[in-house]
Amino acid sequence: MTIPLSPVRKKRRPTPSKGAGRREQLPLLLLIGQRIKAVRLKRGLSQDDLAIGIPADRSHLALIETGRVSVTAITLYKLAFALDCEVSSLLPSREEVRKALRKKPGAD
Template identity: 40%
Template structure:
């Protein structure tokens, strides 16, 4: 899996696992919401500074964004529609 895809996969998995909406993650990290969506789809290449902001907002070490998923791990789920749980 290429690095951009790893970051996208891990970012979405970490965010959804915590029940944080893209809006809340964007607000707490100081990154535009649309940019968070671009990162989760793997269509943008973030800087290390941006990844540090996002990792801090998710309360994880930046290395977690580069973790190779286990073969048994499926595609990260989505949050159900409506209000999302805030961090």
Template identity: 40%
Template sequence: MKSADIKYLKLIGKNISRIRKEKGLTQVQVCDDIDMERNNFSGIENGRRNMTCITLKKIADSLDTEVIEFFRFD
């Protein structure tokens, strides 16, 4: 994977982590809700795993937010 791709995944993961923490949720709570192993979810938040659109939608639903919020890089 290219360096630019990894950077992009890290930015998305950082946003997912930030939103999850703002909602007061743990990784375990989100994982239970979306039926995902915690190590996989941790990999997403840390930018080590590429995820499908369906997974992004499941995470957004669990966090009661819109997928677009993961792509805000202000």
């Protein structure tokens, strides 16, 4: 068996185009984020207060609330405990999701 003497070359990633680094908002994530924000505001908490309660970084919480990152099941439970509510109250109904999916992107 022969061992190659030349170094293994890694494939180069293509350079992202302008704006490619932006995170895309998915309708379901946006709805979940809006529900979390609504409950947080109803409880009179700031993002900083809630971030300390779960614990997480405030900027990560902001990304969740704007639907730019997925929220894990564990984080949903932490949020529910910190907000003193049921996890189901942080999730949109099927009808809300259907309406959001029928909406055309960019149409408000």
